Amino acid sequence: MDFSISEEQKLFKQSVTEFARNEIQPGATERDAEARFDRDVWDKAAEFGLMGLPFPEELGGSDASVFDTCLAGEALGYGSADMGFCLSWGAHVAIGGVPIWQLGNDEQQKKYIPRIASGEWIAGLGLTEPEAGSDAAGIKTTAEKKDGYYVLNGTKTFITNGQVGNVFVVLAVTDKEKGPGGISGFIVEKDFPGFSVGNEIHKMGHRSSPTSELIFDNCEVPAENLLGVENEGFMGVALTTLEWERSVLLAAGVGGMELQLEQCIDYAKERHQFGRPIASFQAMQFKLADLKVWLETSRLIVYKVAWNKDQGIMDPMLASIAKLFVSEVGVQAADQATQVFGGYGYTKDYPIERSIRDAKLGTLGGGTSEIQRWIIGRLLIGK
Numbered sequence: 001m002d003f004s005i006s007e008e009q010k011l012f013k014q015s016v017t018e019f020a021r022n023e024i025q026p027g028a029t030e031r032d033a034e035a036r037f038d039r040d041v042w043d044k045a046a047e048f049g050l051m052g053l054p055f056p057e058e059l060g061g062s063d064a065s066v067f068d069t070c071l072a073g074e075a076l077g078y079g080s081a082d083m084g085f086c087l088s089w090g091a092h093v094a095i096g097g098v099p100i101w102q103l104g105n106d107e108q109q110k111k112y113i114p115r116i117a118s119g120e121w122i123a124g125l126g127l128t129e130p131e132a133g134s135d136a137a138g139i140k141t142t143a144e145k146k147d148g149y150y151v152l153n154g155t156k157t158f159i160t161n162g163q164v165g166n167v168f169v170v171l172a173v174t175d176k177e178k179g180p181g182g183i184s185g186f187i188v189e190k191d192f193p194g195f196s197v198g199n200e201i202h203k204m205g206h207r208s209s210p211t212s213e214l215i216f217d218n219c220e221v222p223a224e225n226l227l228g229v230e231n232e233g234f235m236g237v238a239l240t241t242l243e244w245e246r247s248v249l250l251a252a253g254v255g256g257m258e259l260q261l262e263q264c265i266d267y268a269k270e271r272h273q274f275g276r277p278i279a280s281f282q283a284m285q286f287k288l289a290d291l292k293v294w295l296e297t298s299r300l301i302v303y304k305v306a307w308n309k310d311q312g313i314m315d316p317m318l319a320s321i322a323k324l325f326v327s328e329v330g331v332q333a334a335d336q337a338t339q340v341f342g343g344y345g346y347t348k349d350y351p352i353e354r355s356i357r358d359a360k361l362g363t364l365g366g367g368t369s370e371i372q373r374w375i376i377g378r379l380l381i382g383k
Ligand SMILES: Cc1cc2nc3c(=O)[nH]c(=O)nc-3n(C[C@H](O)[C@H](O)[C@H](O)COP(=O)(O)OP(=O)(O)OC[C@H]3O[C@@H](n4cnc5c(N)ncnc54)[C@H](O)[C@@H]3O)c2cc1C
Pocket: 091, 124, 125, 126, 127, 128, 132, 133, 134, 135, 157, 158, 159, 160, 161, 203, 206, 211, 361, 364, 365, 366, 367, 368, 369, 370, 371, 374
């Protein structure tokens, strides 16, 4: 195992950081305040090549490894100061695009991946429902096969990119008797009859990433848009996206933690109290030390999940450990960073207040901390 980064990877990471700093970071505060997704920023990132990183070159992608896609996520989190953008990007690539690429047949790949890779079409994943969050296999949306179509009925909620997405991987029940083994995946375009975007979800953080309900009212999905094998969608999509989500999306958070640490060091050196910089107080140095420890351990664990995935090693325990650890220390880090800034950390004049709002999503979205502990605990006792 070698986690050292080659010169080429360093240059790649640096180029994404510079792009993010120059093209995404300006306006990030305003987009957060206005809860506004900016299509121009998206298009610039697409032009830069960020939307198709992991997909094969023949489908318009860059053939990047999971590890390199993570480096891009980390650089985006660090350079952009816009975790909302990172969330929309991560959902598009890792949980919208990846299942179509990995589970889709030739026609589906050729039809959808080039549009997703170019960023022309925005992708997302529709799994969660009002009554089925942690209990994701308890979804109620149905898909009934009729005359060359599957007719979908139900409501999805909390869907990242909901209002701006062109195509979604949607999970629906095809056999009520079979529980998780009766759920199938579908590729649903926003223009399919019976599809509509429901209520917008107003969030405390990641505000430049749009989140909404998706409504399926006798939505006609052509039979050829079944993704993978009928009734195998739940495990198929879960297994395909798990490590992608738990490396690429977490990597952006690691980048955000690095930016936050630098902001804290700068502030602690500039801010004077009792006639000296607050950085000279050991209590402040301890906070900076904790931020550094959380950053480096988070980075290592995310790299390991990505490395595993690139080697074809399935390790759901490690993926859950990464999700739990990085998101929980992310919240603690944001809290301690706010403390370094004192009262100013609580104001809109400094960017730190945003990090505390953004960090909290980690312990909730994509499987809560309790669910990660549950998975780890069950694996420990062999269940
Ligand atoms: C900003 C945002 C973006 C999201 N994006 C997407 C997306 O793109 N696509 C998508 O499909 N979903 C998305 N989600 C949904 C997300 O994955 C769910 O919110 C998450 O899985 C938790 O479900 P829930 O909110 O219904 O909470 P609930 O499941 O209702 O949980 C409430 C509380 O009960 C606890 N709990 C539940 N069951 C157990 C148990 N067995 N043991 C112990 N504790 C338990 C939970 O840990 C939590 O503390 C997003 C959510 C957010 C907030």
